[in-house]
Amino acid sequence: MPELAYTSSEIMTIAAARMLRDRMVCFVGIGMPSAAANLARLTHAPEVVLIYESGTIGSKPSVLPLSIGDGELAETADAVVSVPEIFRYWLQAGRVDVGFLGAAQIDKYGNINTTVIGGTYASPHVRLPGAGGAPEIATASKEVWIILKQNKRTFVENLHFVTSAGHQPGPLQSGARVINMDRQSLTGRGPLVGRGPTVVITDLGVLVPDPETSESTLVALHPGVNVEQVRSATGWELKVADNLKETPEPTDFELTALRDLHARTAAAHGSGTIES
């Protein structure tokens, strides 16, 4: 693989940032989603509305927050509301265009695990942080984008635990999902349940759900990555689109904006611990 002038983390963040359009309303997860969303705001989408679950609406931080409730998110927000209000009036009511999430593990239907790995629920091998806002962000947002690094530990055939739901096998629903009522599995119905995951962005490429099966399908490779690399980083037999595209190279403008953002963040927080 030829030497590139940027890292796989950088192209992942830049590819994700490009998808955010100006004036979109984005409910932002901490870490990689926050880096991509703020890069979009600092480049092509200055009017994007960033919502953080701590209750800040329209945050415009100059550095990446270390926690979901950093002071700068509040100081630069259009409005700061309580936690029940952010989840009820703003997320549940359907005012969010994009729920932007990270994940510890994902399956081919975009289901996410951030709860436990291995063992039993009561006595797991690895206890992860848990749900946070994700179960409702994943279903109430009009669409969901997921960003995570791709390897066999993160892209798995069977999840140990479904924390936040993606698609069910079968044809993809193009509009808001109407889910059959079922008291056992707590499924709801109504126009406010969104389309679910529409894209997964990784350090290797971009995947979108197949319209016939809802299964994540590789549709774009980042520069310098080949299909075999992606297959070997996927824990199931990966579907690949016929007209596979390549992610355009980062521009100097994008790379400079991202590196400046990280440099400011490192200076503000003491050292760079935020991924990508």
Place this chain on the structure above:
Amino acid sequence: MAEVTSLREAVAALVSDGATLAMEGFTHLIPFAAGHEVIRQKRKNLTLIRMTPDLIYDQMIGMGCASRLVFSWGGNPGVGSLHRFRDAIQSGWPAPLAIEEHSHADMAARYQAGASGLPFAVLRGYIRSDIPKYNPSISSVTCPFTGEVLAATRALNPDVAIVHAQKADRKGNVLIEGITGIQKEAILASKKSIVTVEEIVDKLDAPMNACVIPGWVVTFVCEVPRGAFPSYAQGYYQRDNAFCREWDTISRDRDTFQAWMQKHIMETAGFAEFMQSLEPATRVSHA
């Protein structure tokens, strides 16, 4: 009207062994000083409730204060895992820890229901999530008007809520500024409450629509400057990110953790002494 007292007396009066205790502050205004005081008073068998059991509950769990944890996200924000929390769940150290987990939207709704005097909360939540399978406090209800099936979850009514805020006046009226999180709901949902504040002032001077909690719903108010350290208090001091990173090292190993807690919490008389016990570099950066 809230009684103004010392944190030691407030904790001794309200937090008894076996109590259900909610300490809130959503990444901001986390009541660390009060958490330390519960540890110093060696409370046991507590049911600890908190949306984000970060460093404060990691310390309390590691010191054996809790037998049960009710939460929605357990990590060290921006840093990684909570090692004492994980050790308790994965290995039962220092004691087995039963857990009851929810989502943030659910926990917020449960506090609202508790504050509203309702038995349960309704939300469009947990659609096709595995969480309800492991949590009997999450059920469902059918809307009588539309037939929609919604998540129904048990209201929260803790014995005691503890929060930290910027200011109180001498009658115990409390002003919370910045990210207000779930603190107001936690106080109103609980039977008794303690609010630690940066300062007690003669006049609150709160803007008309500010988040003010009237003193007559608060049990005790305690003045504890910098009582949210290492989290932050908007308008007073910043979050100590270096400490939060250092916690990852301190807490990773059981012996290192115990030695640190012994030196900085058990052998200090209160929060001011705790702050003095930290390395000068850490103190200076937050003076």
